[in-house]
Structures are given as structure tokens and as C-alpha cells.
Amino acid sequence: MGSMMERILFDKNKTEHSMVLGNSAAQLRWKEQDDCAELTIELAYSHVYGMGEKYNAVSQKGLTVVNEVEEKFCYQDEKTYCPAPFFFTDTGFGLYADTACKTVFDFTGKHIKVTLPSNTPIVVFKGEPKDIISEYMNLLGVAKLPPKWAFGPWISANSWNTQEQVEQQIENLKKYQFPATVLVVEAWSDEATFYIFNGASYQPVEKGGALKYDDFDFSHSDYWKNPKAMIERLHQAGIHLVLWQIPVYKKQGNDEILNEQNELDRADAVERKLCVHNSDGTPYTIPEGHWFAGSMIPDFTNQDTCAAWFNKRQYLFDIGVDGFKTDGGEFIYRPDVGFKNGMTGKEAKNRYAQSYTEAYTSFIGEDHVLFSRAGFTGQHTTPILWGGDQQSTNDELNSVLRAGLSAALTGIPFWGFDIAGFAGALPTLDLYRRATQTACFCPVMQWHSEPNGGQFKELMPGYDGNNERSPWNLAAVYNEPQFIDEMRFWHNLRMNLLPYLYSEALKCVKQAKPMMRPLVYDWCNDRIAAAVEDEFMLGDSLLIAPFLEENSHQRKVYLPQGEWVCLFTLEVLASGEHNVACNKKQLPVYIKSGCGIALNLNENKMLGSSVGNRTDSYHHLHILLAGSKGSYTFQDDLGNDFTLNWDNGRIEKSGKSAMNYTYELIG
Template sequence: MRNLECSERKIEFDYKGGKGIFIRQGRGKATLKIKYRGAYGMGEKYDAVNQKGKKVINEVNEKFCFQGDKTYCPVPFFWTDSGVGVYVDTCYTSTFDFREEEIIIETPLDCKMVLFTGKPKEIVSSYMKIFGEATLPPEWAFGVWISANRWDNEELALTQIERLKAYDFPATVMVLEAWSDEATFYKWNPGKWNHPKEMIDRIHDAGLKLVLWQIPVYKKMGQEEADNEQNRLDEEEALKHHLCLYEENGEPYRIPEGNWFAGSLLPDFTNPRTYQSWFAKRQDLMDMGVDGFKTDGGEHIHSEHVKFHDGSNGREGKNKFARDYTSAYKKFVGKDKVVFSRAGFSGQHTISIQWAGDQQSRPEEMKSVLKAGLSAAVSGILFWGFDIAGFAGPLPSMDLYRRATQFACFCPIMQWHSEPDGGQFKDLMAGSSGENERSPWNIAKAYNCPEFIDEMRYWHKLREELRPYIYATAKKCVKENTPMMRPLFYQFPEDENGLNCEDEYMFGEDYLVAPFI
């Protein structure tokens, strides 16, 4: 491992198959002269696992479905089949141009680059060690997760326990998204959730853990929404005590129009007072027995002129905010709980479980998800999952649901989830009319095929049988800094047949997985 400071001078070093790295004037441009056939990493990449021939802009983006070359969780780190890897130690947006026999990296002038040599396992492990040990999820996180946005009241939530029992499906985690007042995101909706503590106890008694949805905003209420006094008080407190982010001109930063949660303020998690205030209001949830949080969003910095309490600005904050946000939740929940995150950045393996975000229920989306999972894995993200068969748009076909379930059975996290009935963004893309839930029994009902439930039960029970193996593998992966999903070019670097194989992987040491999607 070598550290390089960006400057005007030429810096030479020896590594397998290469000649040197050149730093030029300007923003900071490093040219790596190298013969290589594959460049891997760069975070959760939906367009390809091998990034050779592509120009990658490494920044956090919120993209609803069909992510393409955008990503929620970028990582400024790559490695090549020729035995060299590079990590750019900056939160600023950096650009990586993977050309035929050179790789051009554009960075801020004051950043550091860390170079690695060796085999894939050695390079990825060395990168991970910069940040520390990966966070090991509790054993229960490796069972089946069940989720649907339409579960927006206590009765519907408890009905899922009855359905799991009636259909004889194992599960270990229930995720509730539409649980809050939709104003503070720490208070239950009193008209729909009358006895939350008793409900949580019943969920636990059924052998399930409970994860609640979160979003990092002081929400601006819409014109069609009722006034919420606590929401107003929270915003007043944030402005009075500078708990939120500000622009350089002294005005509070609000999410621009055209973006998710437009007009809302953002908490500044680099301010200790913000942390104290934010999580004091969520302590009641922990006291009730909540087992973790689904930290959605985090891709909300759309201005270079944002100022953070710790002195950072919007140019670095675009990537840094996601890490600040999820790190704060990890600190809050402590051990034996989970943070389940969409957005992230470098070092994310020390913080949270990642999921692949928003996809439509279409085969091409599942192919992109597979690429995202494998690229995330070789970027040091050990624990990852996706919404089985996609969560948005019309219901998936039985065939797509079948194939996606089989794929998910051999992923670190296995979860089914769905957007609200009718679609999350109805004006952009309508969902299925009627019940939009992606549960196995609702898919069977929609296609009038009751035997489909029996077929899906097999894969859920297989997952439960695999759980001891998966957890043992997870512990070993944390100890050895190795991913659970291991592409063939990572696991068998001497085998040239695996160089561009983007649809197969080893799941731990024992299972070769080839999802047929």
C-alpha cells in the first residue's frame, strides 16, 4: 500500500504489470499507465461490473428506477485484473476514465490516493482496513424480511403474522414504512396505530424483529396536508439552534423543487447538538423494542454552497451526507440492531446493510440489480440485498418473481417489498391497480395460481435451512474482509473464463450461484 499526494510531480512505483502514475496540474489529474482487461469496484454499479471502457462520475444520486450509470452508493475505489487498486481519499466528486491502456483519475488537488497491489482478495481487504472492521448484522438479519408500503395500520401489520402462520412461511424481520404521522417521522400515526408497544410485543412473540422507515428531513408539509404542530416546532428548533444545514449566504438550505421532499430542511449530523435532539425524539421507539431503522434517502445535497457544522461544503457534502446520516443511526442503535440503508459512500461496510433501492418489476431491472450486488461486493460492501422482483410498477410475472426469489435466497439479505397501492409516483408511473403487495400469496392470488404458494414456500424454507451457514459465513467475512457474494474473477483470478462473468458468483465458499434472470 502506498499513499500519494496530488501534485505536479511524477511519482513512480513498481507494481505488477504497470509503469507509474502521473499527477498533472489543474483540478488534479492522475494517469495510470497500465495494461488491464477488467476494472472492478466503484461501489454499487448497475450498468456493468467490469467498468473498463466507461467514464465513471463518482457521486451519490437519487434515481427512481433504471439507475443506469447513476448510483445511490458510490465508492472511489477500484482494482484491476493486473493486480493494482486505487482508493481516492476524498468526499468530493471524482471522475474515473477507464481507457484501453490507461486510467485517468480527476480529483481535487488536496486529496490523497492510496495504491494497492496484490490479488483481488488482498486489495479489497486492504481497502476495507482503512476504515475498520465491517459491522456484523445480528443472526436474525439473515432470515427472510417481509415488507409492503401498504401496511399502513396496526391491523394490517398484525395480519401478516397470521398469514405467515397460515401459509407456513418462515420470516425473521418485518419492515414497516407507512407507520409514522408522515410529518415528524418519529411519532406513530395515532389514527392507525393505537397500541404500538403491544403490537411490537406481538411481533416479537411471533419470532419477528421490527424495522421502521426513516428519512433525514425536517419535512415541509404539502398544501394538501394538514398542519402538524410538532412538525412546526421541530423546524423552529432546527432554525433557532442551527441544527439544520445552511447555505453560504446564511439562508437555511432547503431541498430544491423537483426533488424528493422539496422544500424540506436537512439535519446537520456533523453538529453534536443535532444528533442529541434528533435521536432524543426517537428514543421512545427504541424503548418500545424497535430493532432497527430503514434509513431511506440521503441523496439530498443539490447545491455546492451548503455549509456543514464541521466546515465541509456542498461539493464534498453531496457524498458525505449519506455517510454522516447512516453513521449517526448506527451510533444510535448500538449493537444487535440494524441500519438498512440505500445511500452510502466509502467505508460504508463499517456502518450499515445496503439495499439496491428502487426498481420496477421488470427482467432488465433484475439484471441490473445483479450487477449492482456484485460490484458492491468487490467494493467492500459485505451485506446487501434487493426487493424481490422489484417494488414498483405493475406486479411482476410469476416467472420473474420465481427467478428473483431464487436469486435472493442466495444473497446476504432476502427481502420482498412493494410501493404503495397505485404507485409511489402515480404521475410518473402507475403501479398495479388494487393490491400492489409483492408477498408470495398475493402474487399467487393475482394470477389465480394457488400452487405458486407451495413453490415459493420451498425457497423460503431453504433460506431458513441455510441461515446457520449464512451467519457463519458472515462472521468469517467480517474477520477476513471478504464479501459474501464473490464474483468468479474475484474468487478465481487465475481463471480467465471468469474475467467478464457478470452473472455468476460464489455465495461464501460452498455455493456457486448463477441466477437465471
């Protein structure tokens, strides 16, 4: 069943619209008063999905949703960095309100009520979830595919602020035999311009002029002696470097030595109107009480701003930096500010974060990555989102998983979270274990740590000031050296899964669908599946049921229609509810019968086998084919694009294979 999409523009002469949805119907009623409107949708439904990245629940039935970008440090609950005025119900009805202004969706009563600006175009959808989500994504643009290396393990810590510390991570990975493909450095820059390495000497440039790496002198820096050589060593080790960014012309504090380049940038932004402005023409500054108070923010709707901003950052790509972590963007707190394209603060409260990441997406091109926290409608057109800030608690793990699943149902294909949270006291080993297992089967797998001592030391002190969330640091803190071996298994498994992950990512972009998706996406007519909020599919083949309770090694798992083959034991289970128990090297993960997964394994062909961190080749490409018959298509960036069809032991191959591979029939 395909989706039907219809754009409706209500006005005073047409206040009603009806849709037939299978055996039910939706009646839309429109009422305007001044510049505000209320849309009432009469519709019988049990679940409602979408609305962006929602931490409080996957189904928003019974809740009121305010679509407004908001920075909230930990325990986001009903707030979100990444909203979207889009939803669909279990009855086959979907709706998108085409506005960047604040909207309110009330799902608490008998009827759905939406409060929004007058003259807002409404797009309605009819169909199954996968069809509605695909139509919604295509309406707003093509999903952005991250590079293949982005699907390996990521490591990150705010405390790594010197070349010595970064290069020590290469040695740590070697010492503990962990694979990683991405290293994120947050505290690398001068904390004024956010594009100049700490301690570097240079000749400041005026009026948007470009910087060149050869103009820097690092000989007197206590932080970075030769960043270019450092990046070359990272690349030789198969690790890609991502640097932190923030969109501000920073106001420096009274106790800071004024940075000459920052002052030049601020003066240029004022003179050429490169920053967001108040209604009287003066530069808008972030109000007191908020992150980076007093700072001006760049107007990315202005091409002169983009040129000046990225001229200062091009040298980073010239020396091999592989991408940016685009933090922040939730900086519009007044409705009367103005932008070059005519947008006001009413729209920019939500739209600014997306214009910021869109500008970076245009700048980075095809071979780099963007890792962003905030966004709005059309988030799938920027490469990767992460679930923001969480403390290291079990409640936060549950919360961020809900955020990832609701984001997926809003068409966001590539998403990840900080394993076991990044803030506060160190996680318990059990929390870290279960979060690592879950992250191994998310589109992005990353551990990250806040600054040593904590950002809010009085409220959330770290473990004796040491907050690094590396597996080896956790093992040392808890005096459990065997924990390193346990965690190595899941990092190796992530590299085993890389062929499958990238093949599915390619498919998600081509077919406009999320990579990680709740069961309702594929089994919308299964009432039990529609209500499940703690299981998900990763691609077309794998079902994951993470352990979300403290010290849990067993749980109830619901398997939708068909047969399922356990990835770890190869046990075959029928559809329905099962009580499942696992040891520390297992997780309830199942391959859907009739589907396959491509793995990169070593000679022993065992899950968790070490294959290093290379993404430009496979140690041994091995494909598992589940069930007595089915079809699996594998494609990648190495010249493979082939399909295996099997039926009771007979295998038919078609397409192109660029290397030798083996396959195994299971279940």
C-alpha cells in the first residue's frame, strides 16, 4: 500500500476537510482568530508517533507536544533539541504543519488539536508508517549519507586538549586492542574563535580573510606541537578526526585576555551585518542566564557570513580534519530578531539550528562528517544527530533510547548517543555494559566524557575528578580488569557488522527510510508490535531487544510475524512473546527469516573476532542467510552489488561481486 499525500491550505472560505482511511475516517476542522489558528482532527486512534526526538515516550498519545527547540542539560523529558511538526497515527493518518514557528499538538483529548499560525500550509498523508515517513522525507530533501568510516566505533572525551593526549589514545587503542574509526576532540581550540588551535601563534586576518596552516607557529604551544603530523598519525592508524564547533562570536569574560582575532571577527560581523540583528539594527546577543551569554551569533542565511565563517575553517580540512561536531544552535530567545533572508525570531527559534547545520553540511561536502545535537524539520538532510546530554543513570539510558526511536519515526536515519551518559558520576559497570550493547546496534556507536571534574562540579562531581568513559578507565576505577575483555567483544562486533551497516545505510538513503526503527514501522497492523517501545529493527534484517533494567540478563521479547534466528546462538524462535536470558557476550538480537546480514570476520568466523579498524577492505566477507528461503542484497563502496536468493538449500546469485565471500544458511 503506497502513501497518499495532499497539501491543504485552509482559509476562511474552506474550514473542513475529510479523509477516508481504510475503515475509519479523519475530519479536519480549521478555526482562525487573528494570526493564530486551531486545527481539530476528529480521528479514532490509539498511538501517535513522530514529533522529532522525544525523550518522554515514543507514542505521544495522552501528551501535549510543544514544538520548540530548547537546550536542556540532562533529563530532557518533554523538551527536545530536535522537534518537528510532523506525526502519524496507527490508523494510517499523518500530518505535517509547514511552519517553523512554535506549534502545539494536543493528543490528550478525544480529538487531536493543533495550535499554529494562520495560513500555515498543512500536508496530510494516508498510508502505512513506512510510506508516510518516506513521503515526508522526500518532501523535504534527500537524506545525507555519512562516510563508511562513520559506522565504526567512535571515541571521545572533552578532557583531551593536547596533542600528547590525542596521540595517547592511539597507543591506548593498540595496548587494549580496541578498534576505533573516529576520534572526537572538543577542547582543541582557543575557546575564543573556536577555529584556532590552543597556543598557536599567528597573524590575525581581517574581514573574512582565509587562514592558512603554514601561517601558524606551534613552536611555543604547550598544547599542539604539530597538528598536521598528528592527523597524519591518526589516519595511519585508521582513525578519523572530528573537531567541536559552536556558532558564536564569543563575548569574552572580564577575566579573559581579549583574543585579537575574535575581536576582529566581532567587529567584522557588526560592520558587514554578518550576525543576527535586533529589530533596531543592533547585533542580537544571547541573553544572560544562557550558554555563551552576551555572544553574537552568525546569520547563516547570509552568504557573506558563510564565506567568512568557513574561510577561517578551510585550513582544517586542508590538513586532514575529517568533520565537525556541531554543538549548540539553540540560541534564539527573542521573537523580534532579524535575518538576511527576512526570517524573524519567531521562525528562527526552531529554524536557526537547522540553518546552522545546513551551512556546515554544504561546506563539508561528501567525504567528511557532521555530528549535530539540535535541528528542526528536515534533519535527515544533515549527516548525523546525537541524542544530546545525559547523565550516567539508568533512567537516562531508557530516555535516550526513546529519543532515538521517536527520531527514527520522524525520518532521521542516522543517530547515536553517548554510551551510558557523559555527565556526572561515572556509570556503573552494569549500566556501561548494557549501554555499550545497545549502542553496538545503533547507527552510530560512541562513548564520550564531559570535562574532568564535571561541568557542574558542585552538583554532579565525577569520580575523583576523572570522568573518562573509556572501557579501560572504567575497568581501572572499579578494579575489574576483565571488563576490558568484555567490552572489546562489542567493539570488535561493531567492526564485524560494518558491511551490513553500510549496506543498509545506502539502502536507507535511496529508499528514504530510517536505519533504526521501532516495530510499528514494519508491523503497523500488529497491535502488540505497535505498543512496543523498547525493541527496534536495525536495517531490514536485525531485531534488537536491549536490556534496560539494572543488572538484568533476561527480559520478555516480542517477535512479530514470522520466524527469527538468534544472532548469537542460531536458535530459531517463532513469533510471539518469549522469556529470553543471555550471558554477558549475548544480547537478544534476531535475524528475520528470509533476510541476511553481511559480516567482516577473521578466519575463525566467530562474532566478536578481531578484524582491526580498516573500512577500505574486509578481512573475510561472510554472509548469514536466515530461514529456509529468502533474498538478501548486499552493496558497498568496494564494488559489491549482488543478490543472493535461496530456497531449501539452493542458492542463486546475481549482480556483481568484487571479492571472494562465503555464505552460511542458518535456521
